[in-house]
Amino acid sequence: xxxxxxxxxxxxxxxxxxxxxxxxxxxxxxxxxxxxxxxxxxxxxxxxxxxxxxxxxxxxxxxxxxxxxxxxxxxxxxxxxxxxxxxxxxxxxxxxxxxxxxxxxxxxxxxxxxxxxxxxxxxxxxxxxxxxxxxxxxxxxxxxxxxxxxxxxxxxxxxxxxxxxxxxxxxxxxxxxxxxxxxxxxxxxxxxxxxxxxxxxxxxxxxxxxxxxxxxxxxxxxxxxxxxxxxxxxxxxxxxxxxxxxxxxxxxxxxxxxxxxxxxxxxxxxxxxxxxxxxxxxxxxxxxxxxxxxxxxxxxxxxxxxxxxxxxxxxxxxxxxxxxxxxxxxxxxxxxxxxxxxxxxxxxxxxxxxxxxxxxxxxxxxxxxxxxxxxxxxxxxxxxxxxxxxxxxxxxxxxxxxxxxxxxxxxxxxxxxxxxxxxxxxxxxxxx
Amino acid sequence: xxxxxxxxxxxxxxxxxxxxxxxxxxxxxxxxxxxxxxxxxxxxxxxxxxxxxxxxxxxxxxxxxxxxxxxxxxxxxxxxxxxxxxxxxxxxxxxxxxxxxxxxxxxxxxxxxxxxxxxxxxxxxxxxxxxxxxxxxxxxxxxxxxxxxxxxxxxxxxxxxxxxxxxxxxxxxxxxxxxxxxxxxxxxxxxxxxxxxxxxxxxxxxxxxxxxxxxxxxxxxxxxxxxxxxxxxxxxxxxxxxxxxxxxxxxxxxxxxxxxxxxxxxxxxxxxxxxxxxxxxxxxxxxxxxxxxxxxxxxxxxxxxxxxxxxxxxxxxxxxxxxxxxxxxxxxxxxxxxxxxxxxxxxxxxxxxxxxxxxxxxxxxxxxxxxxxxxxxxxxxxxxxxxxxxxxxxxxxxxxxxxxxxxxxxxxxxxxxxxxxxxxxxxxxxxx
Numbered sequence: 038x039x040x041x042x043x044x045x046x047x048x049x050x051x052x053x054x055x056x057x058x059x060x061x062x063x064x065x066x067x068x069x070x071x072x073x074x075x076x077x078x079x080x081x082x083x084x085x086x087x088x089x090x091x092x093x094x095x096x097x098x099x100x101x102x103x104x105x106x107x108x109x110x111x112x113x114x115x116x117x118x119x120x121x122x123x124x125x126x127x128x129x130x131x132x133x134x135x136x137x138x139x140x141x142x143x144x145x146x147x148x149x150x151x152x153x154x155x156x157x158x159x160x161x162x163x164x165x166x167x168x169x170x171x172x173x174x175x176x177x178x179x180x181x182x183x184x185x186x187x188x189x190x191x192x193x194x195x196x197x198x199x200x201x202x203x204x205x206x207x208x209x210x211x212x213x214x215x216x217x218x219x220x221x222x223x224x225x226x227x228x229x230x231x232x233x234x235x236x237x238x239x240x241x242x243x244x245x246x247x248x249x250x251x252x253x254x255x256x257x258x259x260x261x262x263x264x265x266x267x268x269x270x271x272x273x274x275x276x277x278x279x280x281x282x283x284x285x286x287x288x289x290x291x292x293x294x295x296x297x298x299x300x301x302x303x304x305x306x307x308x309x310x311x312x313x314x315x316x317x318x319x320x321x322x323x324x325x326x327x328x329x330x331x332x333x334x335x336x337x338x339x340x341x342x343x344x345x346x347x348x349x350x351x352x353x354x355x356x357x358x359x360x361x362x363x364x365x366x367x368x369x370x371x372x373x374x375x376x377x378x379x380x381x382x383x384x385x386x387x388x389x390x391x392x393x394x395x396x397x398x399x400x401x402x403x404x405x406x407x408x409x410x411x412x413x414x415x416x417x418x419x420x421x422x423x424x425x426x427x428x429x430x431x432x433x434x435x436x437x438x439x440x441x442x443x444x445x446x447x448x449x450x451x452x453x454x455x456x457x458x459x460x461x462x463x464x465x466x467x468x469x
Numbered sequence: 470x471x472x473x474x475x476x477x478x479x480x481x482x483x484x485x486x487x488x489x490x491x492x493x494x495x496x497x498x499x500x501x502x503x504x505x506x507x508x509x510x511x512x513x514x515x516x517x518x519x520x521x522x523x524x525x526x527x528x529x530x531x532x533x534x535x536x537x538x539x540x541x542x543x544x545x546x547x548x549x550x551x552x553x554x555x556x557x558x559x560x561x562x563x564x565x566x567x568x569x570x571x572x573x574x575x576x577x578x579x580x581x582x583x584x585x586x587x588x589x590x591x592x593x594x595x596x597x598x599x600x601x602x603x604x605x606x607x608x609x610x611x612x613x614x615x616x617x618x619x620x621x622x623x624x625x626x627x628x629x630x631x632x633x634x635x636x637x638x639x640x641x642x643x644x645x646x647x648x649x650x651x652x653x654x655x656x657x658x659x660x661x662x663x664x665x666x667x668x669x670x671x672x673x674x675x676x677x678x679x680x681x682x683x684x685x686x687x688x689x690x691x692x693x694x695x696x697x698x699x700x701x702x703x704x705x706x707x708x709x710x711x712x713x714x715x716x717x718x719x720x721x722x723x724x725x726x727x728x729x730x731x732x733x734x735x736x737x738x739x740x741x742x743x744x745x746x747x748x749x750x751x752x753x754x755x756x757x758x759x760x761x762x763x764x765x766x767x768x769x770x771x772x773x774x775x776x777x778x779x780x781x782x783x784x785x786x787x788x789x790x791x792x793x794x795x796x797x798x799x800x801x802x803x804x805x806x807x808x809x810x811x812x813x814x815x816x817x818x819x820x821x822x823x824x825x826x827x828x829x830x831x832x833x834x835x836x837x838x839x840x841x842x843x844x845x846x847x848x849x850x851x852x853x854x855x856x857x858x859x860x861x862x863x864x865x866x867x868x869x870x871x872x873x874x875x876x877x878x879x880x881x882x883x884x885x886x887x888x889x890x891x892x893x894x895x896x897x898x899x900x901x
Contacts, residue, residue: 400878
């Protein structure tokens with residue numbers, strides 16, 4: 038299987054300037070980038086990009102994909118009430134097959150936003166992983182698979198998922214949050230991390246009260262506690278990371294941990310504004326995530342980029358803060374670094390072909406003064422002309438190529454959503 | 470000319486619930502909304518909306534459309550430096566025909582975002598108006614046409630433009646800002662307002678220093694000064710309106726003035742965060758604008774809605790602040806009210822047909838728990854299936870129907886952009 042993407046502007050995201058030329062893909066990897074792709078023929082697919090932009094796909098570095106069923110169902114709550122009163126009671130009604138079907142809606146949405154990989158945490162992760170394989174989405178699964186999982190089981194999962202270099206699905210250790218993990222989970226995870234010498238991720242310092250409560254219970258910040266317990270001995274990082282002390286920042290730097298910022302979710306839940314400029318100056322690696330569709334509610338990297346630079350410029354009162362080029366790195370290569378996706382981070386010969394085509398013939402891209410500024414400051418999902426993952430074109434000019442009718446995916450998600458609301462109503466009626 | 474839009478969900482924006490049915494348009498007005506549109510045939514155009522959403526188009530209540538030539542050319546400045554060092558020197562090189570061509574790029578962009586009317590202030594407004602007519606965009610032009618315009622000329626303009634009820638182009642009195650208007654402009658405008666008994670709009674309280682400087686020069690806020698001089702005697706309002714005192718708010722309420730908020734521009738220039746919640750509680754009418762493409766840089770109502778609710782929830786630390794339904798009113802009927810567009814604000818028999826179709830078959834709209842929440846919290850430009858202005862479909866499924874090849878519009882804008890940079894460089898070389 039050989040594909041030629043010809044006549045494109047190419048942004049490799051490796052600090053080289055924009056380049057006019059072709060990309061040749063053989064199976065799932067980039068075979069050639071240069072000015073004469075035709076010479077590598079014959080091809081199974083030839084696409085003339087008409088001087089549109091080819092670049093690495095966006096990396097959605099924090100999400101809970103299957104939460105699509107809660108989209109627009111749970112608006113107007115702050116994090117604590119949202120989680121305990123609205124989300125958890127409904128999640129208890131989820132079946133494994135629900136997660137399989139609900140995740141697919143999110144994966145389709147990623148394709149429309151040029152997202153080629155997601156870092157996903159949710160119940161029944163094997164189902165999220167299977168759905169990703171079936172759609173063609175690249176996914177990094179996080180977490181314990183159930184509360185009884187032993188350290189040995191976790192290590193087996195880790196090694197099993199990560200031994201196949203060509204698989205779309207990988208696995209990373211992690212917990213939901215310092216305040217929700219059980220003692221058994223803490224113990225098993227800690228052992229597993231040290232047995233596998235593997236990185237660890239967790240929701241951390243997302244709200245002010247989370248940090249204050251941790252100080253009350255443990256006498257230190259969540260970051261300090263997890264470090265003390267050795268969870269960060271082999272790297273990793275945190276999601277949200279809004280309320281870091283200088284000590285927390287220094288610790289993240291020392292351990293080379295990644296900050297995954299989710300400005301859309303943090304805004305909608307009124308959790309707070311992350312000091313990205315400060316973290317950048319401290320040398321931290323910062324990726325971007327959408328968080329789940331119940332707290333955002335959209336899964337759109339353009340929105341996350343917009344909120345990232347908008348909130349940084351406003352909170353520092355400095356229009357120079359977080360220029361377009363930095364934001365674009367966060368949405369692509371920094372996310373890839375956090376997720377350990379060193380084989381599909383930039384466009385380079387030998388890398389896996391996770392490539393998106395940006396439509397420059399839309400009015401928001403004109404005039405073409407600066408392609409990167411146009412993309413970050415003016416871009417939107419309607420500039421996503423093509424999304425290719427692992428060498429396969431899964432989304433092209435508004436159409437999905439995912440081996441399943443999208444209407445069926447939507448209908449299944451709608452059914453599940455309505456079933457859960459009915460079950461919840463019945464539970465409430467029974468309690469009376 | 471008769472058009473049937475059938476089999477749609479219809480959001481009239483008149484407080485009635487969502488309605489399943491058809492809309493019939495005769496020439497430029499809505500002839501029928503109900504469950505049996507077919508009975509009004511025969512039709513020239515029949516469009517099956519397949520249960521997508523029809524609603525009134527967005528109103529972009531503040532912009533400088535022709536500033537497309539500065540998009541991605543002027544990033545990383547605060548308002549004052551941006552205006553005086555970057556923008557003004559380039560604007561001096563603009564020819565009237567430049568404004569005609571550059572505006573068209575913005576109008577195309579409005580169509581992709583479901584924007585059916587704009588409130589535009591720029592040099593050579595007759596050219597912006599002509600371009601709007603030629604593309605089919607509805608426009609409200611603001612301002613003095615040149616610094617020497619007399620009160621009588623202004624009143625003639627006002628009456629001339631606003632006497633034709635079927636015209637796409639209307640005219641409103643206004644000035645750029647308290648700190649840029651000349652004494653001659655102030656005088657002529659003030660006379661004209663009182664002769665025509667007409668509303669008045671102006672950039673106001675956009676930055677903290679603007680308000681502080683006005684206090685130093687005039688001993689009062691810009692709002693208080695303009696009120697004292699009688700500019701608001703017949704209504705109108707202001708653009709930006711970030712730094713209002715309680716007295717300013719009370720005055721806006723008393724005079725029934727509109728606040729036009731431009732959160733995208735305010736964020737990118739680090740101007741500040743508008744206290745929308747406070748203004749809403751005070752009963753002010755609030756519309757949304759993109760501002761010009763040099764300060765935003767995109768002309769996308771979905772982005773403005775996202776920033777409006779995000780910044781309101783964050784600044785009030787309240788996830789309930791500015792719910793989706795309020796934001797959608799701002800982007801549609803409130804903007805229409807500010808712009809005096811009472812004939813195309815809601816979907817109702819007899820109103821002008823400024824209608825957009827929202828594609829609900831995209832993954833970001835699923836499951837369908839709440840259409841308005843989905844639209845505001847999850848929507849993006851790729852949900853704009855159709856944009857109709859004055860009964861004419863100008864944008865449908867990614868294609869423009871504007872009597873001119875879009876490549877020609879882009880090329881012309883690119884030429885002008887490059888010519889201005891060359892002239893600026895030549896000027897600088899001459900000065901050395």
